[in-house]
Amino acid sequence: MMRMTNMSTKRNWVAAEPRQKIEADLDCRIRVHTAALERISFASVRIREYNGLGSEWNNEGGHVMADKVRVGMIGCGQIAKHLHVPDYAFCPQAEIVALCDLIPSKAKALAERWAPNAKVYTDFRKMLKDAKPDAVTVALPNYLHAPVTIAALQAGCHVNVEKPMACSVAEAEKMVATAQKCKRLLNVNQSQRRFPPHVKAKEIVESGILGKILHVTAMFGHEGPEYWSPTGKWFFRRKEARFGAMADLGVHKADLVRYLTGKEVAEIAAFFERLEKKNTDVEDNFVSCLKFTDGTVGTLCASWTLKGMDANYTILHCANGTLRIGEIPGKPLVANLIKPGCEIVFDVPPAVTNNDETWGLDVGGAFVRAILGLEKPYCPGEEGKKSLEVILAAEKAALTKRTVKLKH
Template identity: 45%
Template sequence: MSTLRIAVIGCGSIAKNRHLPEYQNNSNVEIVAVCDRVEERASEAAALYEATAYTKYEQLLAEETIDAVSVCLPNYLHAPVSIAALNAGCHVLCEKPMATSREEADQMIEAARKNDKKLMIGHNQRFVPSHQKAKQLIEQGELGKIYSFRTTFGHGGPEGWSADGARSWFFKKDQAFIGAMGDLGVHKADLLRYLLNEEFTDVAGFIETSAKENADVDDNAVLILKSENGIVGTLAASWAYTAKEDNSTIIYGENATLRLEDHPDYSLVAQYTNGEVVHYELGGIQSNDEGGQTNTNVIDHFVESILQDQDPLINGEEGKKSLEVILAAIESTKKEV
């Protein structure tokens, strides 16, 4: 089995805590180059992983022989850098949200198709054990008809996680495009599509900036969603859950209710209408609270997709559909005027 030559573009927190260590732990990978416009950040990562440091991604793509690239940059750079890497002949794993518009997402998908390269979007929620078990139970018909859901993803905000703290690009509209919805909500949109195996046809959003004084993007958002078969529910994304992170999802069905990441001890609880309760211990969800050194399985899946020449689970089309839920929420707020 050949070793993949990898470059990571953007050496902030998501690269430092997820991409780089997970590549390092994959025996089929060699980290060849890293890039960050902050030279100190690039040099630090290069020294740690014995890679070559760059401050310009264009130079990296031109000078290095690379099989695949992780794009770990501010949201507004996801599309242009991913497209440049695809056009340079690299497979691309891009952080979420994949782009800032449908047009950008389409351009990324076309670049991957034209160059016959893999494009994967880093939606890690699909790989969480409780989420995979819940999908299995739903597909087996354990819940019967699904009526409703509620899902939430919230923490105290990027200042506790981002490499630049309170000065982070996450708070700047020209770089982030959207706030908590892009950081957290799009993950849950992707998860719901995965669990329910349905697309959302109606989306309404309530989007506020109420918790962060230094932000011109949303920090609290609640979406009301309706699927093609009439399943209705809510999705909340927040940077104002200051006491404890919440990453829970509840699915309400005809025969049972599934509680995902909602119990302190059990990652999945199935409550049946006949009174039976089943507790599953499946391992916890990755969390920013614990320093984040858990394996998300995103990198391993990306690497396997390349080596096995298989379409990744979250390809460009899937990433676009999850992005479209968030874009529809923004559009719904403009219709109210």
């Protein structure tokens, strides 16, 4: 489950017996928090009302079937191709019934690969009316997230919307309110919550073995969206994207540090610049300093200009040591404890599938299981709104060159 090595050549703190003891202690604490999941049974799946995390819904007047959740995909770009559609295809409780994109060839290609019986549409409203899906994923340019999500909720669908969930707090609040009024699940695809190292990291933090979190560092960057989504020109147009690297990548880490630490951001100072990208009116680099409600401090950065290597790491400096996630090549999750002075390399949970065509995060499966009441939503609408608020506060801080306080 984990590998332990001595951090110091001068002080041989980790004898065989203490090493076994600390490993057993860690394993025991983590298992306490995960044992409940092992008791979930899929043998008698039934639709039922779920109440949790500020969201509630039922199926009165809805279309949900007892055997499978009928899902539709709105937007068939790269994120749909590599994440959402394959995840639904691998989920035994899901049936893909419709795919929609303004470019029909994109939807047709996904249908041919993953859902040959699904219908293809170019108008999402027609899809909602004709196909009558129980649930949809919305993966469109950011400015369309709110209106399309609200329309889908009002049509009786549960919705999983891509991040950032909206372009303003007002939009996000309307989305959450609509979901509550329609008694439908609104989930935001803050997918880093589903990354295997982050799943394990959450368990480790909750085990208490690290002690109080004192400082947080989070960084997400790559060469730019044009390299993984060549046709996604909207990323560079403020009218459609609203943000650049700050929300494309920064919102991932804003959400992740909130999720891992269980803390809310109280104040933020920030800078953003457009340093390299041409023919765009959005930022390609973003740096911020955070102060949480309990006084914990940290940094949050995002970039579209990293050359030669990507960066996707989070570091939690705690009273009993440090947890490093994604920082060390070949070691996705490492804890350095000051007592007994050891480095623990944790095994990372496997991806749901090893298929090369999908990232294997099971976001579709998790969304469907939440609809069925089998597990809690991994990022309910209210949670997505809070992470959006961090990014909007950072934008205000950068523009005004002043520290911005968030309300809680």
